Amino acid sequence: xxxxxxxxxxxxxxxxGIVTLxxxxxxxxxxxxxxxxxxxxxxxxxxxRHFAGDADPADIGxxxxxxxxxxxxxxxxxxxxxxxxxTLPEADExxxxxxxxxxxxxxxAGGVCLAGGDTTRGPLTITITAIGHLPRNSALxxxxxxxxxxxxxxxxxxxxxxxxxGHADAELQRRLHRPRARLEAGRVLRGLARAAIDVSDGLxxxxxxxxxxxxxxxxxxxxxxxxxxxxxxxxxxxxxxLAWQCGAGDDYELAVAISPQALDAAQAACLDxxxxxxxxxxxxxxxxxxxFDAEGKEYNGITNGYSHF
Amino acid sequence: xxxxxxxxxxxxxxxxGIVTLxxxxxxxxxxxxxxxxxxxxxxxxxxxRHFAGDADPADIGxxxxxxxxxxxxxxxxxxxxxxxxxTLPEADExxxxxxxxxxxxxxxAGGVCLAGGDTTRGPLTITITAIGHLPRNSALxxxxxxxxxxxxxxxxxxxxxxxxxGHADAELQRRLHRPRARLEAGRVLRGLARAAIDVSDGLxxxxxxxxxxxxxxxxxxxxxxxxxxxxxxxxxxxxxxLAWQCGAGDDYELAVAISPQALDAAQAACLDxxxxxxxxxxxxxxxxxxxFDAEGKEYNGITNGYSHF
Numbered sequence: 224x225x226x227x228x229x230x231x232x233x234x235x236x237x238x239x240g241i242v243t244l245x246x247x248x249x250x251x252x253x254x255x256x257x258x259x260x261x262x263x264x265x266x267x268x269x270x271x272r273h274f275a276g277d278a279d280p281a282d283i284g285x286x287x288x289x290x291x292x293x294x295x296x297x298x299x300x301x302x303x304x305x306x307x308x309x310t311l312p313e314a315d316e317x318x319x320x321x322x323x324x325x326x327x328x329x330x331x332a333g334g335v336c337l338a339g340g341d342t343t344r345g346p347l348t349i350t351i352t353a354i355g356h357l358p359r360n361s362a363l364x365x366x367x368x369x370x371x372x373x374x375x376x377x378x379x380x381x382x383x384x385x386x387x388x389g390h391a392d393a394e395l396q397r398r399l400h401r402p403r404a405r406l407e408a409g410r411v412l413r414g415l416a417r418a419a420i421d422v423s424d425g426l427x428x429x430x431x432x433x434x435x436x437x438x439x440x441x442x443x444x445x446x447x448x449x450x451x452x453x454x455x456x457x458x459x460x461x462x463x464x465l466a467w468q469c470g471a472g473d474d475y476e477l478a479v480a481i482s483p484q485a486l487d488a489a490q491a492a493c494l495d496x497x498x499x500x501x502x503x504x505x506x507x508x509x510x511x512x513x514x515f516d517a518e519g520k521e522y523n524g525i526t527n528g529y530s531h532f
Numbered sequence: 533x534x535x536x537x538x539x540x541x542x543x544x545x546x547x548x549g550i551v552t553l554x555x556x557x558x559x560x561x562x563x564x565x566x567x568x569x570x571x572x573x574x575x576x577x578x579x580x581r582h583f584a585g586d587a588d589p590a591d592i593g594x595x596x597x598x599x600x601x602x603x604x605x606x607x608x609x610x611x612x613x614x615x616x617x618x619t620l621p622e623a624d625e626x627x628x629x630x631x632x633x634x635x636x637x638x639x640x641a642g643g644v645c646l647a648g649g650d651t652t653r654g655p656l657t658i659t660i661t662a663i664g665h666l667p668r669n670s671a672l673x674x675x676x677x678x679x680x681x682x683x684x685x686x687x688x689x690x691x692x693x694x695x696x697x698g699h700a701d702a703e704l705q706r707r708l709h710r711p712r713a714r715l716e717a718g719r720v721l722r723g724l725a726r727a728a729i730d731v732s733d734g735l736x737x738x739x740x741x742x743x744x745x746x747x748x749x750x751x752x753x754x755x756x757x758x759x760x761x762x763x764x765x766x767x768x769x770x771x772x773x774l775a776w777q778c779g780a781g782d783d784y785e786l787a788v789a790i791s792p793q794a795l796d797a798a799q800a801a802c803l804d805x806x807x808x809x810x811x812x813x814x815x816x817x818x819x820x821x822x823x824f825d826a827e828g829k830e831y832n833g834i835t836n837g838y839s840h841f
Contacts, residue, residue, distance in 0.1 A: 243569060247745065248674050249606035249729060250573035250662075260552060261570050263647070264559035265661055267617045269654035297558040308576045308617070308659040338572070345578035346655035350617040352574055353559075365557050420558060436556065 226311060226319060226342040233323035234330070234337045241356065242304045242338050251338035253304060255356040262355040262362070264294035270347035280318045282400040283349070284325030290423065291353035292333045292404035293475045297421040299363040299413030300355035302333050302406055307340035308350040333406060363412065363419035365436035368480035372417055374441055374504040375486070377408045377476045377493065379451040380426060381464060384471025388463070394453040402475040408500075409477060411492040416479035425472040430504075430512040433480060440509015443469070446517045449501040465522065469514055480506055535620060535628060535651040542632035543639070543646045550665065551613045551647050560647035562613060564665040571664040571671070573603035579656035589627045591709040592658070593634030599732065600662035601642045601713035602784045606730040608672040608722030609664035611642050611715055616649035617659040642715060672721065672728035674745035677789030681726055683750055683813040684795070686717045686785045686802065688760040689735060690773060693780025697772070703762040711784040717809075718786060720801040725788035734781040739813075739821040742789060749818015752778070755826045758810045774831065778823055789815055 231246055244252035255261050268287050270276045288305060295302045307326070311319075330337060338354070382398035405421070412419065418437055420429045426448075430441045448468045457464070479500075481489050486502070493500040514522040540555055553561035564570050577596050579585045597614060604611045616635070620628075639646060647663070691707035714730070721728065727746055729738045735757075739750045757777045766773070788809075790798050795811070802809040823831040 249603040250571045253570040261562040262559045265615045265617050266650045267652045294558040306574045308574050341575045343576045343578050348657050350659040352661040
């Protein structure tokens, strides 16, 4: 059994867009438009760490691609293609078919094509390399935030954390298992935001990455954090909700730095594509992200994000 | 401990060449020259399958990069950068320092820079994505061979197979553990060869990939297979030597299809960079690669290459 052939069968369409040579050669070829930069990112999901070994393989396929597309979204990039490196303990055709199905759904939703990859035998591990492009010098980097910029976030925070904590609500579970990379929001914020990151490790940790790269601090307002109806409906202590919103990660929203002058345009652009953009704080002189209540009192003990080890 | 920070310390030089943004953002940015295509490939090495768990970590780092650069070489590409997705069972600083050292050596030898990646906790697995570029429409694909073309191979075959079979000669062991991607040969053969592949799975299997993609057959001459002095010096039965040369793989030489008219120029170009290019057969009407002796009698039972499962 050739696993990659099976996966490929689920990707009936040949190379498309800027991909000039796809699966089946030593490497894939891409032809970015004139005056563009190529954008590449890779992330690994390990069974038993990033997902349960017995999780729905369609969800695993969907999520594996979206966490990588989310990195392209955070740069403001157009997503083009991806490479799949799949390590599998055994040849299980049912599992593979379901995995490939979820992966293809995600590829269709993200407008990307499978351009190549590798299958190997070993403990279940999925590494995806996402490839995109954007006009030269237009990337939303982490190092562009300035003291005085506003901190804003797309969508809502905390659903994935609540789901991971065991709340069975279908909408919360969907956010955890079927995150959707904010590719459109990243694109419309290109040229409007000064810095961006995707919320994967946890809001405070991720905003902290912008702080370190930009040599600023951030003051996050707990009372401004956007919550979904599903999350707001949970009868849980505030510190649980805050921990999920600020520390749990896995939301795959975009956190951006925006100059006060650009805020109206950024919110209008996001509204146009149906994505709320909420101001949740401000970049300040400092060196890390801190959480405050409406009266300016700092929260302590709210986890600073998912640590990979 | 942040493993990626440790690895990064071994790559002191910042982003260079066409890499405009390296490690430390959501994604890396590359700026290929005008009228070029981007070339990307990824391969995974799994502990216990592609290398022994207790192998020298410097060798693992070297080889993990070179097997990926070899895919770029087989396209005739210029190698620019790579992403490292490293899954590790535990934080072992000595192991990591040695691994990163071997990886950096390989990066320096190949002229590529580390542009990003991911570290995760789990069973030891290394996925590298290699990124390069080449002038538009100049790639050495697998599908360009024609009936009547010559089959040629760079360097020598079989050393890695002999080493894997237990022969302790230092030169043989070096070929197995420290393969060097034929990047220069790939580049000089661009425009001269009609098709190329790197010999990773085994000569007959890999030439078979060219055959399938090009819809031709190949007749390989056993008596023409180039052997190193170290391999020739081994007192072993012919079928062992042939199995290593034709089936063992891991040689990372390039096998190419060349029109008879282009042979002199191709051999001269390879000679200029000190790489022998030996004609070992011919592409013919057919659909797979077959091995013959000098009298035209076919060999049977020579393994057709490394099967990933």
